[in-house]
Amino acid sequence: MSTFGQHFKVTTYGESHCRSVGCIVDGCPPGMELTEDDIQPQMTRRRPGQSNITTPRNEKDRVMIQSGTEFGVTLGTPIGMLVLNEDQRPKDYGNQTMDRFPRPSHADWTYLEKYGVKASSGGGRSSARETIGRVAAGAIAEKYLRLAYGVEIVAFVSSVGNVHLFPPTAEHPSPSTNPAFLSLVNTIDRKTVDSFLPARCPDEQTSKRMVDLISDFRDRNDSIGGTVTCVIRNVPSGLGEPCFDKLEAMLAHAMLSIPATKGFEVGSGFGGCEIPGSVHNDPFVSAANVEVPSGVAESGAARAGHPRPRLTTKTNYSGGIQGGISNGAPIYFRVGFKPAATIGQEQTTATYDGSEEGILAAKGRHDPSVVPRAVPIVEAMAALVIMDAVLAQQARHTAKSLLPPLKQTVNTGKPPVGNGVTEGSGN
Amino acid sequence: MSTFGQHFKVTTYGESHCRSVGCIVDGCPPGMELTEDDIQPQMTRRRPGQSNITTPRNEKDRVMIQSGTEFGVTLGTPIGMLVLNEDQRPKDYGNQTMDRFPRPSHADWTYLEKYGVKASSGGGRSSARETIGRVAAGAIAEKYLRLAYGVEIVAFVSSVGNVHLFPPTAEHPSPSTNPAFLSLVNTIDRKTVDSFLPARCPDEQTSKRMVDLISDFRDRNDSIGGTVTCVIRNVPSGLGEPCFDKLEAMLAHAMLSIPATKGFEVGSGFGGCEIPGSVHNDPFVSAANVEVPSGVAESGAARAGHPRPRLTTKTNYSGGIQGGISNGAPIYFRVGFKPAATIGQEQTTATYDGSEEGILAAKGRHDPSVVPRAVPIVEAMAALVIMDAVLAQQARHTAKSLLPPLKQTVNTGKPPVGNGVTEGSGN
């Protein structure tokens, strides 16, 4: 369906050629300051037309909050949001090539198979405009996570075609072991990422090579894919629901729901499958000496006296998730995007009914690579996953906190005095 | 939560040391012949102790249907199933190493952070026994899919450590372009896979190298990960729900919910991100001459006269899914498993409260590689995803079929005669 999340529920609507696209966010905590100004920046980052390597169409994409706030404060009731479509007229059917021939690797044909009705835009909701609602909702989630926990979510382009920021090497089959990678995910921020527009790859040389590669593909009326890496820092421990809704499962679900994605890997990822367990296991160490980041120290959780986790890990092959549950270390993952299906070149295809083969040439200029624009979408979906997991865990922790203390407890650091339970930091 | 699926809902329960593990399957179609004999084979394939490279514990894992069938026929009501735990006594807490020290990269610590209560087994539901309910439910889904559509689901081990069945090459960055791979996924069956026990890699030479590698790791009290590739053939077109529940998103969710998984890629996957769009796009061709597999020809859908898709694709970089919706071509994907966290070697870790560092040595013999045993679990989760999507699509198609025909339709193969809709094959 068109709903994501159990506690922070986002329901979206809208195609390319209807009046508006938008969403309803149900479950936003009440009492948070929120205006369009909190949402618009990510909307704008998502927007095409930001450079000469993205498509020159200039969509305005002004978000308008319809409900759920008053005087700039959330009421706790559903937040309706919408963005007007500028080109609202569905295209009339005619004897046009695109009406008769489904575009290769687009959703034209599968949408028709699914619904039995052909939208004028071909692929109906597979339009990139569908992601507008996600980004709007994600911006709200992000604001809460930052205020309550100091959570930081930053994505960047880690490869375009075969140009990689951290190419796999014999020494580092996965970037998880690469100190340069670990240093980057610990420090990267959005401002830095955007300073590398249009490629959004935070390395001058690699970025330049990516831009060259994309330009090259543009000139050939071709397209090329790539990958986006995302890090989520200052995540509270204890997030993720066993067994089907493990945190990495929700992240994978969220990321593979973004149009054009083909793969997801978390922590050491596919490279980690080649590393011995004796190396890959992350040893626990005391967190006593870990410096608390300023965003965390100023967060609501700190104000409320939430205890900090007593342990951390020396390495982070796990990518911040163990047994499906966050351990407080940075969560990082990588998402693969295929080359955009829309290309200016002529392509062979067949009519919808299979009676005739033919040639399809897409008109106009198209994004040779969607990867840089995917950055805020990846961030938004990550925020939605973490937000939902945070609310679930807050609920569990609060529910437990009202129970009488158990009679017998185990001090796990010292010899236990009886049967029973061990107290976690219980974030 | 512990529920998977919207229409074919599976809810599981159970830890390592409780009375039983099991599940409730809600939404199984009524009138299907079903007994324990349909379920047990996959349970047995999942079971440890199948060879000298898996753990020698011999769990019996006999599934017992509790409800939802009579005289071997499903009633349409919830199917309760359970498997008794042989070792039902939770371990008493004592001054033991494992009570004081969380095992590195296990769920011991994160479960405590999440629940604030320590299960005697450490990681609670992160136990491999949790997957029993999944496999039981998956076997039911599979039977339906086979009877109704001739669906075939086969998984196999595609790599262990750095031993790959289809190592990426310059020519084939993704196996999607490799004719040997495509031929294999078009024909492989479970019997063949199991003939390569214990490695379950359907290639004699590669299999042998994998067994050697695993033995090597066993001898060193170490562990090693790997990947499982799965193909789903004869999937009806039209499956997958825009926009958040795209078919690949549901598959990714399902696969990353399996313990120890680190990555998922569908179709061309991460390799596909490096292939030009002009190559990667799958041209449509008429399906008129495609031979109908015997399983499909004998399926309920064929008996009911469901139309076959009129188109297919010349290549299959998409992995059978376009715009989040199945196009009828084989769906294939790959899942990455990390090395098992439990190893016989000594490891440094810290006490739960961080007060002390120490050494943990796991006792007993452990699976040096979980990958071969993961094969039936991957198949089960794939079946659950497809089953859920099938029921959703059947519902949509039936709902539409009761509406009056639209006045104006577009014949998409010929010049259209007016505005309106185009008819898909509407599976």
Added chain:
Amino acid sequence: MSTFGQHFKVTTYGESHCRSVGCIVDGCPPGMELTEDDIQPQMTRRRPGQSNITTPRNEKDRVMIQSGTEFGVTLGTPIGMLVLNEDQRPKDYGNQTMDRFPRPSHADWTYLEKYGVKASSGGGRSSARETIGRVAAGAIAEKYLRLAYGVEIVAFVSSVGNVHLFPPTAEHPSPSTNPAFLSLVNTIDRKTVDSFLPARCPDEQTSKRMVDLISDFRDRNDSIGGTVTCVIRNVPSGLGEPCFDKLEAMLAHAMLSIPATKGFEVGSGFGGCEIPGSVHNDPFVSAANVEVPSGVAESGAARAGHPRPRLTTKTNYSGGIQGGISNGAPIYFRVGFKPAATIGQEQTTATYDGSEEGILAAKGRHDPSVVPRAVPIVEAMAALVIMDAVLAQQARHTAKSLLPPLKQTVNTGKPPVGNGVTEGSGN
């Protein structure tokens, strides 16, 4: 949450003083003709200001479809709809009585207890404008149900205060046994109901007494409640999900979610609790001679050759539902509405913080009885429940239809030939 339904999902948003109120309908079958003209009539029937006994505020309430249709045909994608609020400015807080004193029996105080944030309108989403989204969504469901099955949903006012259309008598403790009642529910239509505006009670004399009673309460600046009876005819058999989502449970849920409701009874209702089982049981009789209503005969189900139920019941104490599942007989139920909390009289109350008691006098003219305006809301919620149940049952029936026929069947009309199953009409 603000979502209703599992298959035909309606999510609403909006308060009194925000930009718009609206909803997203997810799961509408594709290929149905649909424009605003199908929806507006019920919106208008819901609107206040239809007579001198309803409030004179004249809200326009024009519904605007945002998405999900093209050229007047549903695409199967989410249908966004909205209605602009004319008075969009939240009321600034000042030293006003209503800011300090919660109105008795309103939601002012409980909303503050729930959200910890006070909306300017007091009760936030408890506003009657919240029902706009329900009515819009209900109109879509109704259209489908009529086209696919010939379903007819008609509600009318059955009592205002102590003026009852069918007052309980010793002979008829429940109207279920009253031939006049049964005849009415079998034949009543909306046009007839609206011919009795403003009371919407389809009996001239009773209607007049109701209008007099309401006028009397208006003159005294007081309010009065009443009941709405609703009948759903031509419902297919087999709707309703055991065990928690029985059809009457879903109807009760839906009706009690309408603002100001206090009670629900189905079929013989509370009166039926006093009738002996030997009388109350509804004997089955052959449906062979039952005339098929024209709406049913022309429905999609008839075109598709759905079998008609072979049985019907001689009496209908059950109200069309047995064991939580529809049996094809008319479903009828009654909903109780309390007197509106807003009255022109002065009332004692206390400040939010309990520090002071005081007097609150609501300004302006108010609806002395909300009951007549509730009629289209009851119909809408009934449509949503039936629509959701229809889609669930279509899915089940279709799923079953693709299974191989069972080897042994029982002909339940004749001596059985073996173990197994009996075939229902399987709608």
Added chain:
Amino acid sequence: MSTFGQHFKVTTYGESHCRSVGCIVDGCPPGMELTEDDIQPQMTRRRPGQSNITTPRNEKDRVMIQSGTEFGVTLGTPIGMLVLNEDQRPKDYGNQTMDRFPRPSHADWTYLEKYGVKASSGGGRSSARETIGRVAAGAIAEKYLRLAYGVEIVAFVSSVGNVHLFPPTAEHPSPSTNPAFLSLVNTIDRKTVDSFLPARCPDEQTSKRMVDLISDFRDRNDSIGGTVTCVIRNVPSGLGEPCFDKLEAMLAHAMLSIPATKGFEVGSGFGGCEIPGSVHNDPFVSAANVEVPSGVAESGAARAGHPRPRLTTKTNYSGGIQGGISNGAPIYFRVGFKPAATIGQEQTTATYDGSEEGILAAKGRHDPSVVPRAVPIVEAMAALVIMDAVLAQQARHTAKSLLPPLKQTVNTGKPPVGNGVTEGSGN
């Protein structure tokens, strides 16, 4: 489906003649002491055979916890529970009357219409044994609610046939205004109710008349319905989710999902529809002088320093719920049960296929009135509703508590100093 609840999710399985009936409770807070002894008492109260006016079958109904606890403490993981069926053999089909003739007003026929498969017990999950899972789950919810908030849930029989504990009078059209009723609901406990076994009506004279009436019906091989009234005391304020999941809507849903129910009314109920608004509105008064019940004073919420509501109401026509949200006053409601469909008398009915009319005589002794046994089922379903609402509200409140305080607030008891928000007690 067979799942109830969003946060405290109960999924049940089981028919009359399968191996066991049971449920999985997902979402129980971790760290609560829980053994079978907490659950069995309500199981036993539900059991038939408790007196000479209930059926003499003696089911044992011993509940067995399968998972989710260790050493008598909940782990936070799913709690599997089951009760063995003593008569596990499905009845073989033969040329028996009950195989050919559906029983009037049973679920035999509608189940067949729904599933197309006939269970040997006729009505499949409409069996009273299906309620076992509800009662087991309800007992867990109740324990939590008592420990965390001091919640008390007590139901009793308020009428059998036309014998009413509080018959409606001209003075008291609804018992809401009757001081005797209000005093009863404020004080009644389960021990007192059970001291009036077998009728469970807490009034000596009325109870005796009920027993006589039921005996009379038993002697005539007939059955009679009645009503159960339930009160929930010490409910925190703020429970219930606008707009579709109002607290009364969830209660109505829960109650109408119990087999044989025909009606639900909350607070003043249907009688309240006849009371003027000026009387029916509940004036707010300061709660400063309200004595805190001992159960509340000793609850986890009190220990955690949750503020008590600052207001209460002078009257309680609302039945503790306003705008769909609890206000802290006792919640009371009434549920109507029809006469049991199974009676010893001969009844006319028709064969499943309508080809023949015939006579059906149920064998054996049957419950002439299910109403007294329904008492623990009503309590269980009430507990599930409140539990789910509590967890939702705890989550919201906790989420809000981590946000920075708003800059401007309104002191609603005193002249406000600016725009913004008013603080509720925020339970």
